[in-house]
Amino acid sequence: MQLADHFNEFLRTTVNLGQVKLDLLDTRVEAIYRALKADEEIGSLVLGKIPQGSWAHRTIIDPVGGTEFDADVMLLMAENPDWSQSPKTYIEEVYAALHRHSIYKDMPHSRKCRCVRLVYSNSMHVDIVPYVMLVDGREVIVNRDEDTWENTNSQGFSTWMRTQDQIAQGNLRKVIRLMKFLRDHKGSFTGTRSVILTTLLGNQVHAYKKFSDPGYYRDVPTALLHIVADLDTYLQANEIKPSVADPSGSGLTFDHRWEQNTYSYFRDRIHKHAAEIHDAYHAEDKDTSLRLWQNLFGPEFKAPVSATSGSKFPAAATTVTAVARPGRAG
Amino acid sequence: MSGGKNRPAPTDWQREALAELREAAAEQPDVLRLVGVPARGQNGVLRVTLRLHTGPLATADGGLVLQEHEEFVLTLPASPLSATTVEVEHWRFAGYPHVLQGRRLCIFLDPAREWDPLRGGIRAYLNRLWSWLSDAAAGQFNASKAMYHAVGGVLHQTPGTPTLVVRVPGPDQRIQTGYLIARTEHRLDLAYSPPPEGRAVRVPVITIAGALPLGGGSTFAELLTYVDNPPFDRQRRSSPQAVAQSPAILTTLAASAARNPDGSPQYLILAVPHPAGGPPNLLGARLPAPTADALRRMAHEQGSALNIDASQIRPDLLIEWCPVSDERPAVTTRRDDGSLIGGFLGKHVHVWGCGGLGSWIAEFVVRGGASQVTVCDPGTVTGGLLVRQNYVEADVGASKAQALARRLRAVDDTVAVHVHDGVLPDATALAGAEVIIDATVSIAMGHILDRLAASGGRHPVLAQVATDTRTGTLGLLSVSAPTTAQGPSSIDTAAGKIVLADPALELYHRLWQDTPDGDELVPTRGCSVPTFHGASADLAAVAGTLTSLLGMHLITPGSGTHLIALPHAAGSPHHHFLAHDPTPTTP
Secondary structure, eight states, X not given: OOXXXXXXXXXXXXXXXXXXXXXXHHHHHHHHHHHHHHOTTTGGGXXXXXXXXXXXXXXXXXXXXXXXXXXXXXXXXXXXXXXXXXXXXXXXXXXXXXXXXXXXXXXXXXXXXXXXXXXXXXXXXXXXXXXXEXXXXXXXXXXXXXXXXXXXXXXXXXXXXXHHHHHTTTOHHHHHHHHHXXXXXXXXXXXXXXXXXXXXXXXXXXXXXXXXXXXXXXXXXXHHHHHHHHHHHHHHTOSSOOOOBOTTSSSOBSGGGOXXXXXXXXXXXXXXXXXXXXHHHHOXXXXXXXXXXXXXXXXXXXXXXXXXXXXXXXXXXXXOOOOSSOSOOO | OOGGGXXXXXXXXXXXXXXXXXXXXXXXXXXXXXXXXXXXXXXXXXXXXXXXXXXXXXXXXXXXXXXXXXXXXXXXXXXXXXXXXXXXXXXXTTTSTTEETTTEEOOOSOHHHHOOTTTTHHHHHHHHHHHHHHHHHTTOOOGGGSTTGGGTTSOOOOTTOOEEEEOSOOOSSSEEEEEEEEEETTEEEEESSOOTTXXXXXXXXXXXXXXXXXXXXXXHHHHHHHHHOOHHHHHHOOSOOOOOOHHHHHHHHHHHHHTSXXXXXXXXXXXXXXXXXXSOEEEEEEEOHHHHHHHHHHHHHHGGXXXXXXXXXXXXXXXXXXXXXXXXXXXXOOTTTTSGGGGGTTOEEEEEOOXXXXXXXXXXXXXXXXXXXXXXXSOBOOGGGGGTSSOOGGGTTSBHHHHHHHHHHHHOTTSEEEEEOSSSXXXXXHHTOSEEEEOSOOHHHHHHHHHHHHTSSOOOXXXXXXXXXXXXXXXXXXXXXXXXXXXXHHHHHHHHHHHHTOGGGGGGGGGGSOOOTTSEEOSSTTOOSOEEOOOHHHHHHHHHHHHHHHHHHHHSOOOEEEEEEOTTSSSSOSEEEEEOOOOOOOO
16 A cells, blocks of 8 residues: 555654754854855855755755754855965855854864865754856866865756656655665665765656656655666666766766765665565555555654544544545535 | 523534533643633624633744733634634734734634534634644744735625736836726726726725735725724834825825716725735725715815825725735646646647537647637537537537637637638648647548658647547547657557557557447438537546646657546556657668
8 A cells, every 4th residue: 555644744754854953954054144245354255045955955854863964055156366276265265254253163163175064063064065156157166175176057956856856746855855764764775875866766757657657656655666666677777886977967977986885785775675665555455555664664654643642632532533634625 | 671582592513512612621621711601692603712721832933922821712603514713802913824804813724624513523623723823832834825814814805896807917116007997797807007998997006015914904994094003003013103004095096086987986906015025915995986986076176185184084984895816927826737737838739620529628728728729620510519519509500610719718818719610720820839639530630740740850749639439438649749750640550550459458449440330320310420429528528638648748748649548438447658669760
């Protein structure tokens, strides 16, 4: 059985990063942006901010235990000709601006290869990625280790994600979250970065699949079944690690830190998960299906809590409370 | 005789609900108390005051500020068919999302689907109220999704008033002249320039400074009060009062009324800023003719020195609210958003053949948002066709194409409909087509489309549709994508070979086989052309499904053949797609 209601509940209560944390991220990124914009040294260069990564693409999940969750934000900066010989100056100057700030100077902040990281005390950090549109038209970020520019396409990935998610009827992002949950919380296929997992899953989504089955991505379990099965087919056809191109069209690939052994492990695990998902989805008996889904996702995969249990004013034993708003129309 | 003796006794439902409330209060006296004696109200309702211990509810920045205890008045209707309502007797909640007219809490978004008096009863209602308070205190409500939040959370509508249709974006200016153009006795369309043919009434469109959390009121004076200085603001306001807007509204209204005929009502459109930002909410109001005439007199008497004191407006002058059909693109999401038919949005579609399938398909395409539709058919409407084609009695004797065009224009007056009474549109019309749907079941027409596909380069999406002769419950759609050199007829022929060789698709074999005796009917004695069996319900369903499937090909190019069967067709599968994989042409 598909148990679509269980999936909705599982995503809501267990997988998704809560709205409060998302709002907190929003607020903090806005505050950082305002602070950098107001900085006397670099404020005039700060032109805008563009959310990036899983936060922006709505594939972020609640981290395991006390692990930090994070937000990537691209800081659009005007090109400064004085820094043209040393792109890493952009990272150094953003770092220095935080260092000058009355609040952020006392918070842990550090320089990474492509960003400045600001760490909050309650399990989150924000990666600020300087991003410049050069006069020659290139969109670039900084590689501080090599003191060079790297091409990027800030909107391309977001556009690709939005397109693929629309084809999958809004279920691709949920499937990605579920698979990240398996990786992070169930310890499956560790070592495969989120951007690779996201790209591989997104690449499986094709509009033409709906010619044969218009409901190919109709709900979360069906989309999960088909996307993972299609990914499995692709991986089984590629014993040797394939290159994973940035779907934004930047010309970059994501696989430079993806080793063959990590890939092989990922390939085997996806093969196993595809079979598990198939069996759980197609089990005709509800108890069997639930058991199989729980074998995959854990005991938190369960039926939505009814309005009667745990309510402030419990109904008498003989009465049943109606569902909140049944999914029907007329 | 005391008035109380005439009041009806509480109904069984009210007694039951009251008993449940008392029982719940007895179980959790620290959480819930009933205050005072239930009071009888109009229409047999029973009003019960509750006190809830709301102090422990978690609060968040921006959430509803609750006191340690809050009192609520539940209104129990006489019958469980109506939902119970709940309100507060203060203005502290006014302006918060899902608070209606400042006091009533919006517990149900859709009472029809959420209110179930027989399952869970009043305890379920208490739980909804508690959840509402929890979410409100925690700041969980999304202001942009609260219905009519800008205007007190309620629909403004007075029975008998016409609907104002707004399709163009609102004005940038605070005050702008609009024109209401009568379309029917129920409908007036708003325009911002006078129609060339005249016959429009002037209406001021006024953007006010802030939201109307209490709504627009029921009298003219009340509206002006709410615009200038809502009652809850009088309690809250510590800063100097904003500039009153009512003088400008009155002056503009009177000036507009003076330009409209005596004895006619005066309309007013208020653009009300939404607390969550974005386009303003539009309210349509109407002053009855006597009030409008009074304004006209003032305008004529005072001339350019027109200045009306809002305090002189009689408090009993009623204002009527007109429903607004707000179709501005910035605030309206099409109800078919995300569905397959969305592929037709903005497209120029040809429908060749306006019969059992074509007539419905043309209608569905127009409802799907096509910008232009070209229809052609050489036939005329006869009475027998009304059984299953979408023509009406008045069409009998008319050209099918012309009759269908009338219907399409009636469905959507923004679509451009082109009509050809022949079998084919002319070459000029063909040039603009993005989609051609051949619903003629004509072999010769199939050859024409095949030639079009083979003519080189991109061509319109070409489609051919048909149903079965025996039942009209099967559907066949062959599609040729813009870069496919084979037309739908060739694709259909190729699909037929596969279908006939597949026992699993036996249901569909008849679509490629000779018609057996009895599968057709002769509808009228003497009629020489046998036709198929089929009913309007089935043909509309087949046509609708084929239109949706074709819509998919307009979003994603692809060629092939769809086979469909309605659920009550004698067999399965109910859908099967045969992808067209043409053999590359060899030189």
